[in-house]
Amino acid sequence: MNTMMDLMTYAVLAVFAQNLIFTSGVGAERSLRIQRSFRRISVSALAVMAFSWVSMTGMFFIQQLSEQFPVLLEIRALLIVLLLAVVYLVVMAVAMYSKKYKMEMLVDTLPSAVFNSIVMMAGIVQSMYGMSYMRLTGYAIGTGIGYFLATVLIQEAIDNIGGPDMPEAFAGLPSLLLYIGILAVAFTGFNGGPSVFL
Amino acid sequence: MSNRSKHILRGIRGALTRNVLYYNPVLTWALGICTIVAAATTLQNGWILSQVFAMTMIPVCVLSGAFGGRIPRYLRAAAVPLLSALFYTAAILILRQKYGDWTTLFRYFLPLIAVNSLILSRGVRYAPRQSVLVALLDSVTCAIGFGATACTVGLVRGMLADGLLMGKQIHMAGVPFFGFLVLGFLAALARAGRLYYEKRAKAARLYAEKRKRGGAS
Numbered sequence: 001m002n003t004m005m006d007l008m009t010y011a012v013l014a015v016f017a018q019n020l021i022f023t024s025g026v027g028a029e030r031s032l033r034i035q036r037s038f039r040r041i042s043v044s045a046l047a048v049m050a051f052s053w054v055s056m057t058g059m060f061f062i063q064q065l066s067e068q069f070p071v072l073l074e075i076r077a078l079l080i081v082l083l084l085a086v087v088y089l090v091v092m093a094v095a096m097y098s099k100k101y102k103m104e105m106l107v108d109t110l111p112s113a114v115f116n117s118i119v120m121m122a123g124i125v126q127s128m129y130g131m132s133y134m135r136l137t138g139y140a141i142g143t144g145i146g147y148f149l150a151t152v153l154i155q156e157a158i159d160n161i162g163g164p165d166m167p168e169a170f171a172g173l174p175s176l177l178l179y180i181g182i183l184a185v186a187f188t189g190f191n192g193g194p195s196v197f198l
Numbered sequence: 199m200s201n202r203s204k205h206i207l208r209g210i211r212g213a214l215t216r217n218v219l220y221y222n223p224v225l226t227w228a229l230g231i232c233t234i235v236a237a238a239t240t241l242q243n244g245w246i247l248s249q250v251f252a253m254t255m256i257p258v259c260v261l262s263g264a265f266g267g268r269i270p271r272y273l274r275a276a277a278v279p280l281l282s283a284l285f286y287t288a289a290i291l292i293l294r295q296k297y298g299d300w301t302t303l304f305r306y307f308l309p310l311i312a313v314n315s316l317i318l319s320r321g322v323r324y325a326p327r328q329s330v331l332v333a334l335l336d337s338v339t340c341a342i343g344f345g346a347t348a349c350t351v352g353l354v355r356g357m358l359a360d361g362l363l364m365g366k367q368i369h370m371a372g373v374p375f376f377g378f379l380v381l382g383f384l385a386a387l388a389r390a391g392r393l394y395y396e397k398r399a400k401a402a403r404l405y406a407e408k409r410k411r412g413g414a415s
Contacts, residue, residue: 077286078280173225
C-alpha cells in the first residue's frame with residue numbers, strides 16, 4: 001500500500017510541481033517541434049515515459065556502483081546515453097524483425113523521443129534525489145504525463161497565438177517563448193517558490 | 199586577392215551572418231534552448247556553457263561530415279548522441295581543471311549538452327550531407343551563435359539579479375521561466391533583424407533585375 005502511495009505521489013509531483021518542461025526548461029523545443037496530432041503526441045509521451053524510466057533506472061544502478069567505482073559518477077552522462085542507445089537499437093531491431101511497423105516513421109519519431117533533454121534530466125533528477133525504485137518509477141510515469149500535458153498546452157498556443165495586432169517581430173517563436181515563460185510562472189506557483197532544482 | 203580566396207571569405211561571412219545573427223538556430227528554431235534557459239543565469243555560466251558546447255559540437259559535426267554519410271540513418275541517430283556524450287565528458291574533464299568545481303546547479307544542467315537538440319540535428323541530418331570543411335564551418339558558426347545567445351542571456355539575467363539594470367534586485371531572474379522571457383525578447387530582436395535583412399536583400403534583387411531589364415532594352 002505504501003509503495004503504491006509512493007509511486008502515485010511521485011507521479012503527481014512529476015506532472016505538476018516538478019514538471020520538467022516548465023520548472024527547469026528542458027524539453028520545450030521538443031514540444032514545439034512535434035507534429036500536432038493526438039496520436040503522435042501520445043506515442044511520443046509514452047516513449048518519453050519509457051525511456052525516462054530507463055534513464056532513471058540506469059542512474060539508480062550507477063549510484064549503487066559508484067560507492068565502489070567513483071569514476072562512474074564522472075562519466076555518468078556517457079553511461080546513460082550508452083544505455084539509451086542500446087535500448088533504442090534493441091527496439092529498432094525488434095521493429096525491423098517484426099516488420100509490423102513502418103521503418104521510416106520509426107526512424108523519424110523514435111530518436112527524438114529517446115535522445116532528448118527530458119529523458120536525460122529524469123536521470124539527473126534521480127542522481128539529485130537518490131529515489132527508491134518505486135519512487136523513480138512513479139516519477140517516470142509522471143514525467144511522461146507531464147510531457148503530454150505540456151505539449152498539448154504548447155501546441156494549443158501555436159494555432160491561437162498571433163493575430164493582426166501582434167507586432168511582426170514577435171510573431172511565431174518569440175511570442176511562443178513568452179507564452180511558455182508565463183505558463184512556467186504558474187507552475188512555479190505549484191512549487192511555492194523558485195524551482196526545486198536551484 | 200584571388201577569386202578562390204574571395205569566394206571562401208564570402209562563404210565564411212555568409213555562414214557567420216546566418217548562424218550568429220539573422221538565422222541563429224537558437225533564436226530562430228528554438229534549438230538547444232533548454233540548457234540556456236536552465237543554466238545561463240550569469241555571464242560566467244553562459245561563457246562556460248559556450249565552451250562546453252563548442253568542444254562537443256565541432257568534433258561531432260566534423261566526424262559526422264567525414265563518416266556519417268556511410269552509415270544508415272537509424273544507426274546515425276544512436277552514434278551521434280554517443281559521440282556527443284563522449285566529447286562532452288572530455289570537455290568537462292578539461293574545463294574542470296581550469297575552473298575547478300562549479301555550482302550544483304551547473305553540475306546538474308551541463309549533462310544536457312550531451313543530448314542538445316542543436317548538436318543532434320546538425321550531426322544526424324545536416325553534416326553527413328556536407329563536406330568536412332562545410333560541416334566544420336557550420337558547426338563553428340553555430341557554436342558562436344549558441345555562445346553569443348548563452349552569454350547574452352546570462353549577462354541580462356545576472357545584471358537583473360544583481361540590480362544593475364533596473365536599480366532593484368530581481369531574485370527570480372535565475373529561475374527558468376525568466377530564461378524563457380529573456381529568450382523571447384532576444385528572439386524578437388533577431389526576427390526584427392532578419393525581416394530587415396530580407397527586405398533589403400529583396401530590394402537589392404529587384405533593383406538588379408530592373409537595371410538588367412533597362413540595360414537589355
